[in-house]
Amino acid sequence: MRSSEMPASAGYVHSSFSEAALRSQIVDLAQYHVDLDYLISAVSGRATGELVTRLKKRKLRVKDEIARVADELRMTGDSAAHP
Numbered sequence: 001m002r003s004s005e006m007p008a009s010a011g012y013v014h015s016s017f018s019e020a021a022l023r024s025q026i027v028d029l030a031q032y033h034v035d036l037d038y039l040i041s042a043v044s045g046r047a048t049g050e051l052v053t054r055l056k057k058r059k060l061r062v063k064d065e066i067a068r069v070a071d072e073l074r075m076t077g078d079s080a081a082h083p
Contacts, residue, residue, distance in 0.1 A: 022073040026066060033062045 036059040044052055 019073060019076055022069055022076060025069050026073070029062055029066045029069065033059060033066065036062065 036055060040052060040055045040059065043055070
């Protein structure tokens with residue numbers, strides 16, 4: 001995956017996703033978050049401030065997406081525990 005692309009599953013969490021799919025999505029998003037961190041570090045001294053700012057904002061959106069998917073996973077677990 002190129003570091004400028006979010007994982008294909010990002011932003012498309014549905015309650016019908018299995019717990020395994022949600023966990024996989026979190027892993028993908030977490031890796032993308034790390035990739036962005038490395039990219040930001042690599043370009044910080046050479047890129048424009050605008051590019052670094054955009055990358056940092058994207059990294060924050062990915063972090064928010066991880067939290068959203070984790071919430072979805074918790075809800076899925078809660079609904080499975082309470083049929």
